[in-house]
Amino acid sequence: MELQQGIFILMGLAMIIAAVLAMHVKDLISSIIAVGVVSLFASILYLLMQAPDVAMTEAAIGAGLSTLIFLYALHKTKDVEEEND
Amino acid sequence: MNITTIVHITGFALILIGFWGMLTQKNMIKIILGLAIVETGVQLVMVAFGFIDGRTAPILDSAVELSKASSLIVDPVPQALVLTAIVIGVAVNALMLTFVIRLYQQKKSLSINDYKDLKW
Amino acid sequence: MIKRLIPLLLVISLFFILLKVATNVAPNYDLTGVAKTYAEQGASDLGAMNLVTAIVVTYRGLDTLGEVTVLFMAGTGIALLLRRKKKKNDSGIKNRAASEILKTGSKLLVPIITMFGAYIFINGHLSPGGGFQGGAAIASAVMLMFLADSSFKINHKVFVLIESFSGIFYVLIGVLGLVILGADNFLDNRILPLGTFGTILSAGTIPLIYTLVGLKVGTELASILDNMKGELE
Numbered sequence: 001m002e003l004q005q006g007i008f009i010l011m012g013l014a015m016i017i018a019a020v021l022a023m024h025v026k027d028l029i030s031s032i033i034a035v036g037v038v039s040l041f042a043s044i045l046y047l048l049m050q051a052p053d054v055a056m057t058e059a060a061i062g063a064g065l066s067t068l069i070f071l072y073a074l075h076k077t078k079d080v081e082e083e084n085d
Numbered sequence: 086m087n088i089t090t091i092v093h094i095t096g097f098a099l100i101l102i103g104f105w106g107m108l109t110q111k112n113m114i115k116i117i118l119g120l121a122i123v124e125t126g127v128q129l130v131m132v133a134f135g136f137i138d139g140r141t142a143p144i145l146d147s148a149v150e151l152s153k154a155s156s157l158i159v160d161p162v163p164q165a166l167v168l169t170a171i172v173i174g175v176a177v178n179a180l181m182l183t184f185v186i187r188l189y190q191q192k193k194s195l196s197i198n199d200y201k202d203l204k205w
Numbered sequence: 206m207i208k209r210l211i212p213l214l215l216v217i218s219l220f221f222i223l224l225k226v227a228t229n230v231a232p233n234y235d236l237t238g239v240a241k242t243y244a245e246q247g248a249s250d251l252g253a254m255n256l257v258t259a260i261v262v263t264y265r266g267l268d269t270l271g272e273v274t275v276l277f278m279a280g281t282g283i284a285l286l287l288r289r290k291k292k293k294n295d296s297g298i299k300n301r302a303a304s305e306i307l308k309t310g311s312k313l314l315v316p317i318i319t320m321f322g323a324y325i326f327i328n329g330h331l332s333p334g335g336g337f338q339g340g341a342a343i344a345s346a347v348m349l350m351f352l353a354d355s356s357f358k359i360n361h362k363v364f365v366l367i368e369s370f371s372g373i374f375y376v377l378i379g380v381l382g383l384v385i386l387g388a389d390n391f392l393d394n395r396i397l398p399l400g401t402f403g404t405i406l407s408a409g410t411i412p413l414i415y416t417l418v419g420l421k422v423g424t425e426l427a428s429i430l431d432n433m434k435g436e437l438e
Contacts, residue, residue: 087232088232089230089232089233090227090230090232093226093227093230094227097223097224097226097227100219100223101216101219101220101223104215104216104219105212105216108211108212108215108216109209109212134230134233135233135240136232136233137232137233137234137235137236138232142333143244143255143256143257144254144255144256144257144332144333145247145248145254145255145256146254146403151248154244154245154247154248155236155241155244155245156235156236158236158244158256160233160236160240161240161243161244161256161257161260162239162240162243162260164257165257165260165261165265168257168261168335168337169261169268169269169272169337171337172272172276172337172341172422173272173275173276175426176275176276176279176280176429177279179279179283179429179433180279180282180283182433183282183283183286183287183432183433184286186286186287187286187287
């Protein structure tokens with residue numbers, strides 16, 4: 001029982017640190033990756049909380065697809081070329 | 086300290102961090118990232134409401150005796166709710182990022198301070 | 206600094222609200238109410254091993270239909286706002302080509318990931334997983350193809366066709382419940398026989414509906430990715 005609680009506390013601390021980093025760092029790519037890390041740890045917590053369905057969804061969508069969508073959006077808002085309608 | 090409380094504290098901390106980020110950040114992509122953190126926190130809190138220590142997942146395989154199922158499994162209802170909330174969340178985030186891309190194409194800026202057209 | 210003070214006040218007030226929740230919630234020791242009913246009667250009522258699937262597809266089937274609609278609306282909005290312009294400048298920034306390992310590895314992995322996604326949503330009523338997870342796995346395969354080859358294009362006609370027909374059949378199966386079993390049986394899974402508990406052809410229409418949901422979610426997420434990616438090169 002003690003070990004289980006310790007794992008949960010460590011995971012929670014890692015998630016909070018990653019979330020603070022995501023909001024604090026200036027570099028947007030690091031920020032996006034930090035949010036992906038929060039999602040990945042959340043997926044492990046779901047698995048430990050006996051919710052395998054939610055863990056699968058969070059790992060595939062929250063940590064995988066969502067990160068790539070953010071990166072694509074960042075790429076699209078970085079180009080210097082002129083683009084008019 | 087039981088596990089439900091630990092996960093609740095983690096989820097509430099994530100909600101507060103994301104909320105603070107949404108209110109103070111100037112970059113619009115950062116604001117959406119703050120909302121993504123809030124979503125993760127809310128989903129964690131909801132799954133933790135259904136968690137019961139020492140029980141197994143709500144899948145009625147050989148590990149769960151059918152007649153005693155209600156005393157062996159965790160609450161499946163919050164899990165079903167969170168499952169759909171995650172998929173909705175990523176679609177809504179993508180839609181908001183699309184608005185950001187369109188705004189950027191108009192004014193070439195990501196800072197929320199440059200969009201004052203509706204400010205009175 | 207009034208601009209800093211107001212967010213601080215809001216966050217502090219939210220902190221006290223959440224503190225009230227955190228200190229007042231006792232951990233559960235037993236299932237109560239509707240969850241107890243689902244746990245006791247889910248297996249004999251619907252014949253699904255995975256209770257989460259039973260809730261998502263049948264007990265709360267209308268919510269899932271609404272959620273798939275929200276996903277469809279979001280995908281349509283993204284496609285509308287980021288629609289392609291036919292004429293494109295060639296002097297834009299050039300993308301770095303993917304490495305040889307990524308190219309070869311993706312050729313090997315994409316069929317396996319797609320097959321695994323199909324396995325996840327066909328077995329949704331027996332094991333963890335289902336339409337949403339399987340759809341996300343299929344979208345991940347498309348994502349891998351995008352990463353390996355930046356000029357890769359999905360076939361929009363086929364994707365739109367799959368998405369539309371899975372949505373139509375989903376609603377039709379729901380309406381079939383109204384026709385066969387009478388009023389207030391929309392999306393009921395018992396229009397097909399329940400079969401043997403624990404085999405793949407069991408639980409009535411749950412595998413059918415989750416396959417349709419998986420195809421729909423997979424194609425929709427892939428379309429969202431494709432629109433967000435746009436013309437990168």
